[in-house]
Amino acid sequence: MKPVTTVKCPTCEAPVEWGPQSPNRPFCSERCKLIDLGAWAAEEHSIPGAPLEDELFSGDLPPRHH
Template sequence: MSQADSKRPLEVACPQCRKTVPWTTDHPYRPFCSKRCRLLDLGAWADESHRIAGEPAMDETDIDAWLARADRDGSD
């Protein structure tokens, strides 16, 4: 590897459009290529198109039932 190659910043693919993006502190939208791609990704999380795999979260009725059961078990 030449000295010029070692000074070149790491490049990553934009998670939204796959365009190559330099990974530097000068690039304000990293790892995205633009504000548009960053907002598109945020919108996908907001409308639940993007999800993290795992157990479903408890809803409020589950939490209330769990707390009632814990109170009942702790009062003996």
């Protein structure tokens, strides 16, 4: 028998078994999944990287200094 892999829910850190018995994985529940989705929609989460500008309008924008 294979050992069960357990991960922490990214929202509440509850243990979640990684398998078909946990359809919302890596989240423990639909509620935690929706909380995380709301955080992305509110731009509370982001993926680091270089900022992108739309090439069509980039000439119209003032230069950005970081």
